[in-house]
Amino acid sequence: MSWDYLAVQVLNGLSFGALLFVLASGFTLIFGLMRIVNLAHGAYYLLGGNIAISVNLATGSYVLAIVVAVVATGVVGLLSERLLLRPVRGNEMLEVLVTVGLAFVIADLSLAVFGGNPRSLKVPAGLSGPLEMGPVVYPKYRLILVALAVLVGVGLYLMQRHSRIGAIIRAGVDDRETVGLLGINIGRVFMWLFVFGACLAALAGVAGAGILTMRPGADTDILLYALVVVIVGGLGSIQGAAVGSVVIGLIDSFSRVWIPEFSYFAVFAPMALILMLRPRGLLGRAT
């Protein structure tokens, strides 16, 4: 195996990990504050990707596709939170079950609206094509994914550490009641955070539609990866999601080449190992 080949595999792993991070960060953010395991997160991803593809086909505009996909999925997230999750607020198990039902509905309606054939998003010429880096030639778009993930990660970090809303979220993770007693409308914070998470899932869908296909079942496939990433990294931790994404992305990339028949299993092995040795995940906090 040559070094060039190895470098390409590493880049494959990192760029897939980047996509996973954008998806998993929304998932883990929602879990961290609201304790909601949003199993509709994969459905939001699929919805975002599909809307972007349709808008792009209809108008030819890439930017418009991104904006419409993110905003529309955000609205779906808003409605889900207001109408379906609000009535069972406070019971984690009922909330998970509601998101399961929601995932069923969104997946089925996506099949009805967008059809059952695999679709992908045509990336504009400026973002696609190969990029030569010395001996290694690599698709430009996949590197842009890495940049996007870094941007999202740094943005989330700055938001959490240096903004008022970040302070509220951090305080809410520790003690929701006290935050509520301080006169902060925690219900509203929940709502907007949920919408934000849905938007991140849609963004991941738009980004993912450039390298993967949007088809029935893509939602549960990607949800599995997001779950493994947050379990490995530690539930509720953004830094954990970053570490988990890189680890899982790399393992996935190499196992697809070396042991294609067991690539799912290779992704699962570190999860099982971590669950047995360190159940809270790499960077998770004890509950």
Add this chain to the structure above:
Amino acid sequence: MTGRGSVVRGAAGAVLAVLALLAPLLSAEYVLSLLTLMLITALLATSVNMPAGEVGLVSMGHAGIAAAAAYGVAYGVKHGFGLGVQLLLALALTLLVSAVYAATTMRTNGIVFLMITLALGVMVYGVALKWSAVTGGQSGLTGIQRPDAFRTGPAFYYFVLAVCVLVVLLLHLFARSPLGLMLRGIRDSEHRMSSLGYAIAPAKFVAVMVSGVVAGVAGVLLVWHSEFMSPATAAFERSAMAVVIIIIGGIGSVMGPLLGAVLVVGIQYWLSSYLERWPTLLGALFIAVVIFLPGGLASMFRRGTARPAPGTVHPALDALLPSGWRRRTHEVSAPPEPPVGSPAIDRKGEGT
């Protein structure tokens, strides 16, 4: 208190039993096949219902265990092994996969248990899909035949019915055993049980193993019923459907899985011929039950105990939460209310 209600319920049970026994005489071949499928689906749901109701562990990945067992049988048939070897393969795979489920989840509870079992289920699906040399990949394994003893529809129906009754009885005995009582204690307060010196993790391990074996039995029946095996058997939708069934039917109740399975399988098969968007309908029905009737449909027939009001927490579901979170969320969302809807808890209250 128990007088008239138990008579009515006994009569309903007797009618149901007679109907179940006479079904092959009364129904057409395809209806009987559908009834058999309902029973098998109810059995798979029962395997999820046991740890959910008794220990408070809701699995979103039990279709993976059922599929492993079914692949054992299918692989055995494909390679010309006898029935004994087929079943041995199914048992070995069931125990292996269940042990993986149990070992990775025995220190967890609530939604973390749910997430891990979900991930495990999708893993099984992935292996079934990719390891095509053994599993046949996407196209699956065809040409599987059930044993000659129950070739015919009615014979197979009676066999499945007998297995279901036997499993329910055994699970009933298990629930009454010292270990079963301990598991219920863990459901109600894991913290207290651990303070009393009980070993929590091994108990949960055994509970998941037992439920895994039930799922394995359901898997074998399933492959005998469809006489075809594909990765779809392990799909997330199947596992989630089992949870949908027990929630709709009523978590922790004996008849809940049957009630839910009849409804869900019925919707799938009858409605799907009129309505293309039946999964949407099913999803919407599920959400409505979770929000408005968290005790499931079984709670509507339960006498003497009030139905939980919309939005309040069913005790069986409440017990699914780690105790620390439960206390906190209660203080926030629900003013202290007497727990309603769980006969087990009510009876205990009266006794002391």
